[in-house]
Amino acid sequence: MKIKEAKFLMSNTRVEDCPVPDKPEYAFIGRSNVGKSSLINMLTQQKGLAKTSSSPGKTQLINHFLINDSWYLVDLPGYGYAKVSKDSRESWRKMINYYFQKRENLTCVFALIDSRHEPLKQDLDFINHLGTLGVPFVLVFTKLDKQSATKTDSTIAAYKRKLRETWDELPQMFRTSAELQTGREEILSFIEEVNAQ
Ligand code: GTP
Numbered sequence: 576m577k578i579k580e581a582k583f584l585m586s587n588t589r590v591e592d593c594p595v596p597d598k599p600e601y602a603f604i605g606r607s608n609v610g611k612s613s614l615i616n617m618l619t620q621q622k623g624l625a626k627t628s629s630s631p632g633k634t635q636l637i638n639h640f641l642i643n644d645s646w647y648l649v650d651l652p653g654y655g656y657a658k659v660s661k662d663s664r665e666s667w668r669k670m671i672n673y674y675f676q677k678r679e680n681l682t683c684v685f686a687l688i689d690s691r692h693e694p695l696k697q698d699l700d701f702i703n704h705l706g707t708l709g710v711p712f713v714l715v716f717t718k719l720d721k722q723s724a725t726k727t728d729s730t731i732a733a734y735k736r737k738l739r740e741t742w743d744e745l746p747q748m749f750r751t752s753a754e755l756q757t758g759r760e761e762i763l764s765f766i767e768e769v770n771a772q
């Protein structure tokens with residue numbers, strides 16, 4: 576798929592205030608700093624579209640972007656940032672769960688995982704939670720430019736082993752680098768195919 580136009584629409588905390596749910600929606604989520612906003616900029620080829628930062632916790636709201644006038648892309652706030660207060664963590668949890676349950680046009684969630692780390696409990700818990708909610712999702716292993724291909728392979732293999740303990744079917748998986756533009760065609764083709772269904 577070619578991205579002809581990508582534009583920022585709005586940021587919200589309430590699902591009710593989000594754009595009219597009349598188009599398929601793809602949301603990006605994962606631990607703070609995993610590279611959600613960078614991946615969105617890489618996919619759309621617009622460097623400053625989603626705000627990125629080297630300090631975690633940059634994205635705090637549900638951010639909607641409209642792509643080619645035909646689908647929504649959403650940048651969600653990350654989880655797992657240690658310095659966040661208990662109250663903020665709780666409001667994040669409520670906001671995200673509400674979004675997953677009420678956003679009727681939510682077509683697929685891209686759950687991002689830093690490919691440098693062995694499976695983290697926080698990520699596994701989050702993936703299992705998505706599965707339990709019945710939200711369609713795929714996994715995206717990010718920042719693969721930061722280590723060898725062997726290391727990325729071993730991270731992915733370890734996640735597969737862990738997930739097989741709970742699920743019969745494994746989700747689709749992508750590997751990406753915002754730095755090297757890896758995985759762009761694969762993710763855009765996937766979205767194009769799902770949109771066509
Ligand atoms: P929050 O909004 O804070 O939850 O973070 P985020 O998940 O949106 O991460 P963001 O895209 O802001 O990136 C965090 C940091 O990782 C930034 O310094 C990015 O430059 C860096 N980064 C993101 N993706 C990649 C990648 O593929 N390769 C490398 N080398 N760095 C990356």
Ligand code: MG
Pocket residue numbers: 611612613626627633634650
């Ligand atoms: Mg962000």
